[in-house]
Amino acid sequence: MRLAELSERSGVSTATIKYYLREGLLQPGRRVSATQAEYGEGHLRRLRLVRALIQIGGVPVAAAREVIAAAEDESLDHHLRLGAATRALPCAEGPAEDDPAVETARRSVEALLERLGWSSGPGLDMLDPAHRRLVDSVAALTRLGYPCGTEQLLPYGQLAAQLAVTDLDMVEEQPTPTGQIEAAVALTVLYEPVLLSLRRMAHAQESARRF
Amino acid sequence: MRLAELSERSGVSTATIKYYLREGLLQPGRRVSATQAEYGEGHLRRLRLVRALIQIGGVPVAAAREVIAAAEDESLDHHLRLGAATRALPCAEGPAEDDPAVETARRSVEALLERLGWSSGPGLDMLDPAHRRLVDSVAALTRLGYPCGTEQLLPYGQLAAQLAVTDLDMVEEQPTPTGQIEAAVALTVLYEPVLLSLRRMAHAQESARRF
Structure with missing residues (x-):
């Protein structure tokens, strides 16, 4: 054309x-x-x-x-x-601070990964942007005094693991290797707003039910 | 001080x-x-x-x-x-287009909400920013030809509903009404990067396991 x-x-x-x-x-x-x-x-x-x-x-x-x-x-x-x-997909970056909250956050995240059985492999070194962003966010929650220990993080991690299976199934449905890479990129980025929107809508539902 | x-x-x-x-x-x-x-x-x-x-x-x-x-x-x-x-928390806004993909997306989202039992109450009208963002993202997936029907969206919605229960439990732990509002805002915003980071890390784990 x-x-x-x-x-x-x-x-x-x-x-x-x-x-x-x-x-x-x-x-x-x-x-x-x-x-x-x-x-x-x-x-x-x-x-x-x-x-x-x-x-x-x-x-x-x-x-x-x-x-x-x-x-x-x-x-x-x-x-x-x-x-x-x-x-290569960008992550919003938090402040790279050298304070006690970051140390606490790093330990909570380590304990979380241990519990999830993600104790080795990719995405676990501190240079990985997703890992750094996780530590920064947990540090921000810690500074505000909100609960963000392994107990609170674990359901998030378990649900992420379930989603990863669904997501990779969708990727594997693509017939060609290039199609799979394109699908991985598109599904990573485009299901992020889907997930966040649904979480906010679920909050509204659950809040209406309770209050 | x-x-x-x-x-x-x-x-x-x-x-x-x-x-x-x-x-x-x-x-x-x-x-x-x-x-x-x-x-x-x-x-x-x-x-x-x-x-x-x-x-x-x-x-x-x-x-x-x-x-x-x-x-x-x-x-x-x-x-x-x-x-x-x-x-009042901002959502990234997608293009508000009047194309067949948006119509398809709207129907998929409606069917999804029906299946989730979120058939009434707040967060369900088209003026809600989370709802609009969801429709826009599903429309983008539709245009790219990726699977995003009710079957694919349902696990996301079910997991969002589970998270909402955990999240609201954390909110209710705050002793004062103002503390609860502050917690709702902080936990909504700060657990978003937690969730997205964990999903990306889970992808890396699951991908390493498969390929």
């Missing part, structure tokens, strides 16, 4: 598509003349992914490019590509 | 505290002389909450002021204050 059709089918303006092409977020089309290129279903799918990352996920353009680059790096094996792509 | 001690105990600079006072995010201290005021434990707790909302939760100052104002509005009953405070 030509640029105009790609724009119409994706709902993304031609100006934005050209911007994504310049920024390397979308692979170039097949040149058919000096001024025209031909695009395929792969371009359409990639374009929708980029748009969802940026518009729904709030992922900055530079980070989106890193995610896409990691997903395409065929020198890595499947698990590594999957990890590189999702690790 | 004086301003200097409030600053030291909260870890917030005196300049920032003065800014929060001017912006109405922190109630004024008790004047003890023309240039000095006295602050109490209530100020310290409020200051930590404001800082956590803004720094960890990424809540803009104007929204934080609305949350605090709703939490303090004694003309509302307890459930309404709780709802007003947490509803």
Whole structure:
């Protein structure tokens, strides 16, 4: 298809598509003349992914490019590509403070991972952004004096483990390795607002029931 | 305590505290002389909450002021204050598009709420920001062709309902009504990054197990 059709089918303006092409977020089309290129279903799918990352996920353009680059790096094996792509997704960063609350938080998180049986493997070193963000959030709860010990964190961890099984099942339904990487990125980002919205709606329901 | 001690105990600079006072995010201290005021434990707790909302939760100052104002509005009953405070928390907003994916998403969400038994009460009208955000995210998944029907959404909704019970138990542990409102706001915002971090870590674990 030509640029105009790609724009119409994706709902993304031609100006934005050209911007994504310049920024390397979308692979170039097949040149058919000096001024025209031909695009395929792969371009359409990639374009929708980029748009969802940026518009729904709030992922900055530079980070989106890193995610896409990691997903395409065929020198890595499947698990590594999957990890590189999702690790490139940005996390909101908390303050990196050197206070007693951070020490307490680190110990609570360690005890939690032990209880969950996540005692080794990826995502457990302090350099992993998700791990750092977890420690920072628990430290903020600690400073405010709210309960956030292993007992309170455990149900969250157990539910996250259940969701991971459902999520990876969805990823594995994709027939191609590249499709699986794209699905991992899209499902990681797009199910985050689903989960947070449902939690807030559940709070409203539960609060109405109690008060 | 004086301003200097409030600053030291909260870890917030005196300049920032003065800014929060001017912006109405922190109630004024008790004047003890023309240039000095006295602050109490209530100020310290409020200051930590404001800082956590803004720094960890990424809540803009104007929204934080609305949350605090709703939490303090004694003309509302307890459930309404709780709802007003947490509803004032911002949600990332997706594109409000009038396309077939939004219609499909709306129907999936309706079917989901029916299955969850959340068929009435707050948080269910289209004006609720959490509800709108849920529909937008499901529409984005639909457009990308990823599975997001009732079957896929149901485990998310069931887990959100379980978390709401744990969360409200923590809220109810607070002895005063104002403490409960503050806890609802803090726990809503601060457990969001906890949940998302744990989900990403669980993905890494589950992916390592499978691939």
